[in-house]
Amino acid sequence: MSKRFDAENPFTDEAIAKQWATSVEVESGNWRDKVLYPEMRRWLAGIVEPKAIILDVGSGQGRGSTEIDGYGTYIGVEPSEFLVNRAKEMYSAPNRSFIIGNAYELPIDSESVDGVISVNVLFHLANLETAVKEMSRALKRGGSFFVNTTNNDSVEVWKTLYTDLVVNETMMQGNIRLPGAEPALNTFYFQPNKLVIDALEKHGLHTEKISYSCVKDGKTLFITIEGKKA
Numbered sequence: 001m002s003k004r005f006d007a008e009n010p011f012t013d014e015a016i017a018k019q020w021a022t023s024v025e026v027e028s029g030n031w032r033d034k035v036l037y038p039e040m041r042r043w044l045a046g047i048v049e050p051k052a053i054i055l056d057v058g059s060g061q062g063r064g065s066t067e068i069d070g071y072g073t074y075i076g077v078e079p080s081e082f083l084v085n086r087a088k089e090m091y092s093a094p095n096r097s098f099i100i101g102n103a104y105e106l107p108i109d110s111e112s113v114d115g116v117i118s119v120n121v122l123f124h125l126a127n128l129e130t131a132v133k134e135m136s137r138a139l140k141r142g143g144s145f146f147v148n149t150t151n152n153d154s155v156e157v158w159k160t161l162y163t164d165l166v167v168n169e170t171m172m173q174g175n176i177r178l179p180g181a182e183p184a185l186n187t188f189y190f191q192p193n194k195l196v197i198d199a200l201e202k203h204g205l206h207t208e209k210i211s212y213s214c215v216k217d218g219k220t221l222f223i224t225i226e227g228k229k230a
């Protein structure tokens, strides 16, 4: 398959990042508001450390930072300069920081955070295992994680959300239809759910809860995996 862009991560292209940010910003009353963020807040409530530091890996345009209020400090790490700037513009607050960085080499000290969030990032990564290893390195022992990614069992439904799709054995690329924005180029690596759970476990991130959400055509589009670092 011929690559349609040089970088592994299309979000580092400003035009693509802009479409993504627009879509997140115009959507309301959707899956994020109805399911994702309530679930995230329930998870946060289980973190008893009163001054918890929560790391968001692949924080995008920063919307997730607003859900952390009341639970401590938020650090969003994101490779797209455009999205980091957008996050600072929209969500700056004394307890929130947004920094440029990559999941493969997090600019975060080892065992320094109490919770790790990552929402819809893992399926964009060619090297799942390195990212998971880094998340685990950053998390304190006994710390909690909340990872949302695509439900790989629903790949056939996901394919219907793209146009101009090119597919090989490991991944697909195409223009994903985004609510409220132009379709934007997007990369989707096929990562069986068990592969993700096993990668987490291998790096000491023990799964305690799995849930599925966002039904389309009788299938759930997302999987959320929660647990603790041993």
Ligand SMILES: C[S@@+](CC[C@H](N)C(=O)[O-])C[C@H]1O[C@@H](n2cnc3c(N)ncnc32)[C@H](O)[C@@H]1O
Pocket: 009, 011, 012, 020, 024, 057, 058, 059, 060, 061, 062, 063, 064, 077, 078, 079, 080, 083, 101, 102, 103, 104, 118, 119, 120, 121, 124, 125
């Ligand atoms: C679908 S967006 C989700 C953004 C955000 N988590 C949210 O829920 O709004 C995917 C994000 O993953 C980021 N991403 C892709 N590759 C990455 C990498 N290697 N390290 C960190 N983030 C990455 C993209 O830049 C983009 O912001």
